[in-house]
Amino acid sequence: MAVNMLRITSRRAISTSCQRSSGITVYADRLDYPAPPCRFVTEADLTSDMQALKTKEGGDWKELSLDEKVALYRLSFDKSYSEMRAPTGEWKYIVGGVFAACAVAIFFYGLQKKFIAPPLPETMSKEWQEAAVKYNIAIRNNPVTGIASQYDYEKNEWKK
Template identity: 45%
Template sequence: MSLSKSLLFPRLKVASIAFRAIQTSSSLQSGHHIEYWWGHEKAAGREVVGHGVSGEPVYQDRLDYWYPAIRFRVDDETSKALREKEKGDWKNLSVDDKKMLYRYSYRQTLAEFEAPTGYWKVITSIVFFVISCATFYAIFLNRFVYPALPPTFDNDYKEAAIERQLVLEKGQFLGPAKYYDYEKGQWKR
């Protein structure tokens, strides 16, 4: 016998409600295009015109799927009159009427959706700011936190260590002794 999730995880329900409240009207990032997604909570009063990309009644501006499941705006008196005119001959509609019908169904045109937003400037400035902060932090650490280099990094110390190895490993066939000629007192060529 198992307990329900609400009894096992009482805080999970509160977290999911809070997450759902945040998720009902948010902007999602897809490449460099911003998508607008309105969930079930905001679908009330809007006409369902299709099944959408996922089969749920949500409004979503997407470049790969242009047709949302619901209309962008809630119907009011103006839109209802236009919808009645729309059922007739489209030659009787003015250009402003057609534009208004479009704006009741969609948030923006494809040209508006694909227009550059200039958001790359914000991203670039943030990247350069982070790089400069990291550079100044590294300079601070090298200057004030890390100790000076130990004497083992000096060239004199390295030469003395190699001479010590040559003396201690005389006659061995591996290591620096292999490349040193003890009779002539110089490195083999």
């Protein structure tokens, strides 16, 4: 069922890729549907040279030169498949935007740390933590698996 739904929605998307609305043709080069049913250049936009080339299109293609074949291709499609797949360099803008957003976030973090955040509590100081370890050893806190199990009370030093 999901496959059928995907097939139906893809057909709808393909059919809408080349719609005419109020005289304007919406043409889009897409990798998933590289040959839309409409042409890139509409009949109304053809110049006299293009119209002459279009009449030659109905004849033998062996008589057409390579430039004429390319011009006929460009009447139907904006880009070739390899041009659509060519790298655009868009990743550079994305990476730059991510780095800019990170820089702004770090800047605001620094401002908050410096001017807004309260000072750290005294329990975060090195002296307080050392005193807490001495206290836990003195009261023999958790002697089986805790910090007191790593202290030798007979020699008054840490076990090795």
